Amino acid sequence: MDTMHYFRVLVVDDEKDFLETIVKRLDKRGIGTEGALNGEKALELMREKRFDVVLLDIKMPGGMDGIETLREMKKIAPLTEVILLTGHASVESSIEGMKLGAFDYLLKPVKLEDLVTKLAQAFEKKEGQDQKIRSAKIKELMRFPGRVFQQEKEEEK
Amino acid sequence: MIEGKRQQDMETSRYTGLQRKIILLTLLVSLAPLIVLGATIYYQFAGMYRAKITQQITYRSRGLAQAVELFLKERTAILCSMADTHHFNEMIDEANLSRIFEIMNSRAGAFVDLGVIDGNGRHLAYIGPYDLKGLNYYQQPWFGEVMAKGVYISDVYMGYRRLPHFIIAVRRQEKSHSWILRATIDSGVFEGIVKAAQVGKTGDAFIVNKSGVYQTQPRFEGRILTKSKLETSSFGGGTTGVEKKNSEEKQILFAGTWINHGKWLVVIRQGVTEEMTGLFSTRNMEIAIVLSGILAIILMTVFTTRMTISRLRAADVKAGEMNAQLMQSDKLAALGKMAAGIAHEINNPLQVIVEKTGWMQDLLNEEELQQSKNIDEFRTSINKIEEHVERARKVVHGMLGFARKMEPHMEDVDINAVINQTIDLLGNYARINNITITSELSPDLPIIAADGAQLQQVFMNLVSNAIDAIGKDGRIDIKSRRMGPQIHIEVSDNGPGIPEEKQKRIFDPFFTTKETGKGTGLGLWVTHNIVEKMGGAVNMRSEEGKGTTFTVRIPIVIPEKK
Numbered sequence: 001m002d003t004m005h006y007f008r009v010l011v012v013d014d015e016k017d018f019l020e021t022i023v024k025r026l027d028k029r030g031i032g033t034e035g036a037l038n039g040e041k042a043l044e045l046m047r048e049k050r051f052d053v054v055l056l057d058i059k060m061p062g063g064m065d066g067i068e069t070l071r072e073m074k075k076i077a078p079l080t081e082v083i084l085l086t087g088h089a090s091v092e093s094s095i096e097g098m099k100l101g102a103f104d105y106l107l108k109p110v111k112l113e114d115l116v117t118k119l120a121q122a123f124e125k126k127e128g129q130d131q132k133i134r135s136a137k138i139k140e141l142m143r144f145p146g147r148v149f150q151q152e153k154e155e156e157k
Numbered sequence: 158m159i160e161g162k163r164q165q166d167m168e169t170s171r172y173t174g175l176q177r178k179i180i181l182l183t184l185l186v187s188l189a190p191l192i193v194l195g196a197t198i199y200y201q202f203a204g205m206y207r208a209k210i211t212q213q214i215t216y217r218s219r220g221l222a223q224a225v226e227l228f229l230k231e232r233t234a235i236l237c238s239m240a241d242t243h244h245f246n247e248m249i250d251e252a253n254l255s256r257i258f259e260i261m262n263s264r265a266g267a268f269v270d271l272g273v274i275d276g277n278g279r280h281l282a283y284i285g286p287y288d289l290k291g292l293n294y295y296q297q298p299w300f301g302e303v304m305a306k307g308v309y310i311s312d313v314y315m316g317y318r319r320l321p322h323f324i325i326a327v328r329r330q331e332k333s334h335s336w337i338l339r340a341t342i343d344s345g346v347f348e349g350i351v352k353a354a355q356v357g358k359t360g361d362a363f364i365v366n367k368s369g370v371y372q373t374q375p376r377f378e379g380r381i382l383t384k385s386k387l388e389t390s391s392f393g394g395g396t397t398g399v400e401k402k403n404s405e406e407k408q409i410l411f412a413g414t415w416i417n418h419g420k421w422l423v424v425i426r427q428g429v430t431e432e433m434t435g436l437f438s439t440r441n442m443e444i445a446i447v448l449s450g451i452l453a454i455i456l457m458t459v460f461t462t463r464m465t466i467s468r469l470r471a472a473d474v475k476a477g478e479m480n481a482q483l484m485q486s487d488k489l490a491a492l493g494k495m496a497a498g499i500a501h502e503i504n505n506p507l508q509v510i511v512e513k514t515g516w517m518q519d520l521l522n523e524e525e526l527q528q529s530k531n532i533d534e535f536r537t538s539i540n541k542i543e544e545h546v547e548r549a550r551k552v553v554h555g556m557l558g559f560a561r562k563m564e565p566h567m568e569d570v571d572i573n574a575v576i577n578q579t580i581d582l583l584g585n586y587a588r589i590n591n592i593t594i595t596s597e598l599s600p601d602l603p604i605i606a607a608d609g610a611q612l613q614q615v616f617m618n619l620v621s622n623a624i625d626a627i628g629k630d631g632r633i634d635i636k637s638r639r640m641g642p643q644i645h646i647e648v649s650d651n652g653p654g655i656p657e658e659k660q661k662r663i664f665d666p667f668f669t670t671k672e673t674g675k676g677t678g679l680g681l682w683v684t685h686n687i688v689e690k691m692g693g694a695v696n697m698r699s700e701e702g703k704g705t706t707f708t709v710r711i712p713i714v715i716p717e718k719k
Contacts, residue, residue, distance in 0.1 A: 112512075
């Protein structure tokens with residue numbers, strides 16, 4: 001696998017200065033990163049491409065807020081891990097986010113090293129999940145080889 | 158300070174005023190009926206007693222009057238019977254008269270002399286010690302009276318022998334002419350009767366005539382045949398009691414009965430004081446009882462009122478303290494909310510700064526820039542920026558750190574173990590600064606349900622504050638003990654103490670006594686919030702120059718059995 005694009009990350013934050021810089025820095029560290037300034041844009045991107053981990057600001061003024069976006073994201077790509085990023089210590093929203101399946105949450109300002117570690121952990125978890133699903137599928141296919149077509153059909157949808 | 162003292166004085170006077178009001182009202186309500194009752198009983202009793210005494214001397218006066226009247230009637234009756242049973246001729250025979258005189262004296266006594274006077278007032282026969290024979294009484298007023306009424310009893314007069322006497326004269330109608338039998342009576346005899354009634358220390362008995370002249374020798378004041386000070390007109394018919402005051406302002410009771418057809422008045426005189434002794438002793442006893450009652454009421458009232466007021470005061474003080482505590486909590490909660498809001502607004506720009514400097518650092522590592530002569534200056538500046546962002550981050554996270562851990566994670570906690578852990582963690586830091594940490598932990602503390610990590614933070618904050626306060630060389634004592642439904646933990650240091658004006662603000666967020674940059678001013682705020690969330694309280698006692706003691710009170714919550 002290409003180390004330059006080890007895994008793909010989507011950063012969602014309404015703070016443009018932050019977004020631009022973090023995308024550049026993560027890119028520089030070999031993490032394929034894209035940014036979205038709001039929830040709608042993020043969901044759009046997720047429908048187009050596959051991301052392994054999403055870094056999501058929990059509180060964004062105007063439009064969809066973090067929790068809502070998270071809920072939608074889980075519908076689009078249930079296996080993509082989401083790390084919540086918050087400047088606010090709202091326990092409720094953090095807990096709610098965790099309940100909705102967020103991987104963890106980080107408090108702003110966060111150091112890049114810490115962020116990268118967390119992203120890697122999330123990716124590992126996702127990989128593990130993928131691995132399990134893949135092996136489950138293989139087992140299934142070995143038992144019912146006919147289903148490979150069915151699978152493809154579903155994916156086409 | 159002065160303001161506070163004035164307020165305290167005002168409060169004190171408010172309580173004293175209230176106390177005075179309650180005492181006065183209670184005393185008024187309870188004493189007034191007591192005094193009225195006492196006075197009423199006394200006057201009723203005194204009235205009855207006086208009436209009884211008056212009645213008593215009235216009886217005595219009547220009895221004496223009867224005795225004297227009887228004496229007079231007896232003598233008059235003897236004279237009458239002698240006159241009625243003898244003829245005029247028999248009577249003027251002096252030998253005969255002398256025999257009659259002897260008979261009379263042997264039967265009744267007290268006759269001094271006996272004489273016969275004819276209708277023209279001539280004294281025709283006389284038996285007695287004086288030479289009265291031949292005197293003519295025609296002009297005397299009594300002669301006319303005896304001739305008109307048939308019987309005459311004179312007032313007492315001083316006789317020839319300077320002895321008090323009086324005369325009884327009776328008229329005998331014999332056919333066409335009438336004559337008079339006249340006898341002189343030694344009033345000493347009935348004086349004996351009267352004197353027998355002079356009882357006690359102040360009791361007197363005497364007879365006065367209509368114009369108030371003594372007919373007998375009174376025991377006090379005055380002599381026989383002198384005028385008494387008694388107003389005879391104030392005595393009505395029958396027996397009358399009269400009350401008077403004498404010169405020494407003593408009350409004296411008189412009771413008088415008219416005898417001798419209203420000519421004489423038999424008087425019993427009695428000093429009230431003597432008779433009233435019984436009443437006075439009763440009165441004194443009553444006064445003593447009432448006074449001791451009053452005293453008891455006053456003492457009880459003052460005592461109970463004082464107790465009530467002091468309880469009230471204590472309750473007020475407690476309520477005031479609770480109010481202050483409540484206000485403090487409210488203030489801290491509001492400040493906390495604001496702080497959290499500000500934190501959010503600061504975190505976003507901080508995050509941008511972090512990223513931007515990070516990016517600059519990333520770029521500095523690129524080859525072309527390595528040759529720049531100011532590369533080291535850039536690096537230092539970037540490092541400084543990062544350092545200060547880190548500082549700001551710590552402040553903000555300190556504030557949010559508490560909030561983030563709002564949901565306590567309940568577990569079984571041994572408080573002593575947590576304290577010991579804290580001492581272990583900070584022991585090194587303390588040793589470096591030559592500070593001794595001693596602990597005196599009660600071994601019988603129960604295991605409680607609490608958030609161990611939060612408790613750890615509380616003790617860490619308190620102990621590290623104590624170390625910072627001391628600076629170098631000193632000691633910190635940590636004590637734990639069970640106090641009823643709570644566990645008390647005391648952290649005392651012998652540092653410089655906290656100035657009084659700063660004590661009130663010690664739990665406020667961002668309030669610090671440490672140098673700028675060394676403390677965030679959040680430690681005690683967080684400590685306070687954690688303990689309060691547990692249902693406990695943190696208190697501080699500090700004296701400048703002596704040190705500071707923080708007391709943490711944590712309610713004992715018994716863990717649920719698993």
